[in-house]
Amino acid sequence: MITFGFLINAISLGSLYALISLGLVMIYGVLKMVNFAYGELIMVGGYGLYLVGSKFNLPWIFVAAAAILAAMLVSYLTELVAFRHVREKSLTALLITSFAVSTLLQNGALLIISPRAKAVSLPKIFSSSITFLGITTPARNILTIAITILLLLGLSLLLRRTMLGIALRAASDNFRMTRMLGIPANLVISSAFIISGAIAGVVSLFWVGRTASVTPSIGQGPLLIAFIAIVVGGISSLEGAVVGGFVYGILFSFIGVLLPQTLLDYREAFMFVIVILILLWRPEGLIRVKYAEERVG
Amino acid sequence: MKKANLTHWFSSYSTIIILTVPMLIMAGLTDLFAGSLLIRIVTALFVSMVVVLGMQVFMGNSGILAWAHVGFMGIGAYISSICSMTPTTKEIAIPQIYPFLLNLHFSFIPSLLVGALVAVVIAAIISYPLMRLSDTTAAISSFALLIIINTVLIHWDKVTNGPRTLFGIEELTTVWTAVFSAILILIFAYLFKESSLGLKLRASRDDYHAAQAMGINITQVRYYSFVIGAGIASFGGGLFAHYITSFTPSAFYMAETFNILTMLVVGGTMGVSGAVIGTIVVTFAREGLRAVENFINLNHVLPFDVVGLTEVLLATALILILIFRPEGILGGREFRWMPKKSAKKKIEEPASVQVNE
Numbered sequence: 001m002i003t004f005g006f007l008i009n010a011i012s013l014g015s016l017y018a019l020i021s022l023g024l025v026m027i028y029g030v031l032k033m034v035n036f037a038y039g040e041l042i043m044v045g046g047y048g049l050y051l052v053g054s055k056f057n058l059p060w061i062f063v064a065a066a067a068i069l070a071a072m073l074v075s076y077l078t079e080l081v082a083f084r085h086v087r088e089k090s091l092t093a094l095l096i097t098s099f100a101v102s103t104l105l106q107n108g109a110l111l112i113i114s115p116r117a118k119a120v121s122l123p124k125i126f127s128s129s130i131t132f133l134g135i136t137t138p139a140r141n142i143l144t145i146a147i148t149i150l151l152l153l154g155l156s157l158l159l160r161r162t163m164l165g166i167a168l169r170a171a172s173d174n175f176r177m178t179r180m181l182g183i184p185a186n187l188v189i190s191s192a193f194i195i196s197g198a199i200a201g202v203v204s205l206f207w208v209g210r211t212a213s214v215t216p217s218i219g220q221g222p223l224l225i226a227f228i229a230i231v232v233g234g235i236s237s238l239e240g241a242v243v244g245g246f247v248y249g250i251l252f253s254f255i256g257v258l259l260p261q262t263l264l265d266y267r268e269a270f271m272f273v274i275v276i277l278i279l280l281w282r283p284e285g286l287i288r289v290k291y292a293e294e295r296v297g
Numbered sequence: 298m299k300k301a302n303l304t305h306w307f308s309s310y311s312t313i314i315i316l317t318v319p320m321l322i323m324a325g326l327t328d329l330f331a332g333s334l335l336i337r338i339v340t341a342l343f344v345s346m347v348v349v350l351g352m353q354v355f356m357g358n359s360g361i362l363a364w365a366h367v368g369f370m371g372i373g374a375y376i377s378s379i380c381s382m383t384p385t386t387k388e389i390a391i392p393q394i395y396p397f398l399l400n401l402h403f404s405f406i407p408s409l410l411v412g413a414l415v416a417v418v419i420a421a422i423i424s425y426p427l428m429r430l431s432d433t434t435a436a437i438s439s440f441a442l443l444i445i446i447n448t449v450l451i452h453w454d455k456v457t458n459g460p461r462t463l464f465g466i467e468e469l470t471t472v473w474t475a476v477f478s479a480i481l482i483l484i485f486a487y488l489f490k491e492s493s494l495g496l497k498l499r500a501s502r503d504d505y506h507a508a509q510a511m512g513i514n515i516t517q518v519r520y521y522s523f524v525i526g527a528g529i530a531s532f533g534g535g536l537f538a539h540y541i542t543s544f545t546p547s548a549f550y551m552a553e554t555f556n557i558l559t560m561l562v563v564g565g566t567m568g569v570s571g572a573v574i575g576t577i578v579v580t581f582a583r584e585g586l587r588a589v590e591n592f593i594n595l596n597h598v599l600p601f602d603v604v605g606l607t608e609v610l611l612a613t614a615l616i617l618i619l620i621f622r623p624e625g626i627l628g629g630r631e632f633r634w635m636p637k638k639s640a641k642k643k644i645e646e647p648a649s650v651q652v653n654e
Contacts, residue, residue, distance in 0.1 A: 028433070032432070032433065033433075034433055034436065034437060081616075082616050082619075082620070085620040086616075086619050086620055086623070089619070089623045090360070090623070091362075091432050091433070091436075092356075092360060092361070092362045092566075093619050093623045095362050095436050096362065096558060096562055096615070096619060097615075097616055097619050099554075099555065099558065100555075100559075100612045100615040100616050100619070101612070101616065103551075103555050103608055103611075103612040104608075104609055104612035104613060104616070106605075106608075107605030107606075107608035107609045107612065108605070108609055109605075110604045110605035110608075111603055111604060111605040111606055111609055115604050115605075224444070227437055227440070227441070231434075231437060235433065235434075
């Protein structure tokens with residue numbers, strides 16, 4: 001039952017979920033806000049794929065780059081136009097703002113593009129499968145894992161080796177102190193939004209790649225996954241988000257295999273029972289940090 | 298001395314009169330002169346007002362974002378519909394219904410009350426642990442509660458007819474029942490806010506640690522107000538069901554949450570007057586925009602159909618309000634009649650301090 005091919009499937013789902021949660025927690029780190037508009041960034045990436053792919057005759061890699069850029073740009077714009085001005089107000093105001101931004105983007109897509117699902121053209125690699133070590137698996141799975149590993153490596157290099165990364169990590173530990181040391185708050189927060197947008201853009205490639213179509217409400221699923229994953233993994237650190245995403249994706253795959261056929265309809269219910277058990281065992285999530293700060297405007 | 302007390306008493310309750318009299322006049326004028334469309338809009342306005350006030354009771358006084366109340370509104374809508382429908386209609390509308398629910402048949406008001414009671418019981422059972430959570434976890438968990446309620450409504454075929462439309466509910470909510478319900482709830486919400494429970498809750502909102510140091514059991518006061526708010530929202534859901542007469546579980550999800558939240562935030566969460574004004578302003582703005590949208594689509598003003606324009610503009614307005622006036626139009630103040638000393642009609646609430654913990 002549990003074959004090598006299945007393991008690759010599970011790890012691939014886990015890496016996708018890890019990426020999704022990583023993008024959400026990037027913003028949580030600096031603003032201490034869960035961004036309800038995060039799912040819509042994935043939607044923006046999807047529509048980027050659709051628009052650029054259908055209007056211009058470009059190699060797919062450029063289309064993908066354009067989609068990621070679109071998600072980064074929109075993420076930055078939401079920060080510039082909305083969040084920056086609400087940041088110093090109450091958390092409730094900030095959360096309602098992100099909910100409003102989410103509604104705005106979703107209905108914007110309805111208005112500008114179409115309420116109907118739009119087909120996205122994908123390169124062959126998304127539908128082909130490859131065989132190695134004696135097993136056959138969709139190439140998309142391997143690609144997801146490879147890209148996730150590359151992104152995680154790149155991101156940890158960015159966060160540990162560059163000035164910006166150190167500032168970001170400092171800000172997510174203690175924002176007020178970071179500001180006092182002369183790090184411009186706007187720069188740090190904008191960068192977090194741009195990185196989060198980039199991750200959402202990459203996620204959108206794979207998320208849209210599963211169904212090859214994009215709708216205005218496509219971001220709801222990933223948002224929920226990210227919510228659960230960051231709560232399981234521990235909301236206060238990037239490592240927590242990654243671990244939570246992997247755990248969630250891999251558990252989800254395993255439950256699908258281990259449950260008898262008759263109970264398969266209740267897969268999600270079993271999933272949530274496990275999540276609750278994990279939280280009873282470790283209420284702060286799997287990854288604990290030394291101290292977690294409440295938000296500072 | 299006695300006279301001074303009387304004036305003080307009258308001044309502190311003047312808010313209720315200042316708010317309800319125009320509401321009654323509005324309902325009366327609508328009933329007398331307006332066409333059927335405007336009557337529908339005004340009825341919907343007062344129905345929404347009930348739900349907004351239910352949200353205000355919890356969110357306005359505790360300062361915690363409440364996602365779940367629209368879910369409770371859904372519970373109220375379904376339960377009260379099941380209570381008020383005749384067994385024969387029920388057999389057609391919900392083919393798989395439980396036998397013991399089939400023969401249940403109440404008149405309108407008891408149905409609404411049963412709906413509210415069921416929501417109160419559900420909220421009382423599940424919400425206590427949620428009230429112990431802080432900022433972000435509280436927001437995520439009540440958001441999760443909304444999703445859970447929605448999932449149950451979609452999948453419990455034997456009670457809700459699943460994701461399919463529930464139809465055949467009698468149109469019992471008139472503009473008068475709506476306005477009187479709104480007024481009753483308004484008085485209740487105002488008295489709640491001024492009560493000792495409301496005061497404790499507002500203290501915990503303005504300064505968590507100071508309130509705790511004074512011996513307020515914050516979890517408990519939040520819990521009571523959450524349950525009361527859920528009951529009110531569900532009562533409003535019952536009114537909504539008997540106004541709209543057919544609906545699906547998706548009527549009580551993100552879009553409606555956005556709608557109710559916008560009304561509350563635009564008016565100002567911290568006061569009952571804010572909830573009332575916000576509901577009126579947003580309802581008319583939304584209906585106006587929707588009329589424009591329909592006009593554009595019907596007359597083909599633009600080469601394509603506009604869908605979602607209303608929500609885009611409302612969301613923009615909400616963001617602008619949050620940026621420039623995060624306390625809402627009224628800023629948490631109440632309309633109040635002040636005798637002699639100050640000629641102003643409005644009085645400032647005790648300053649609410651935003652603390653960064």
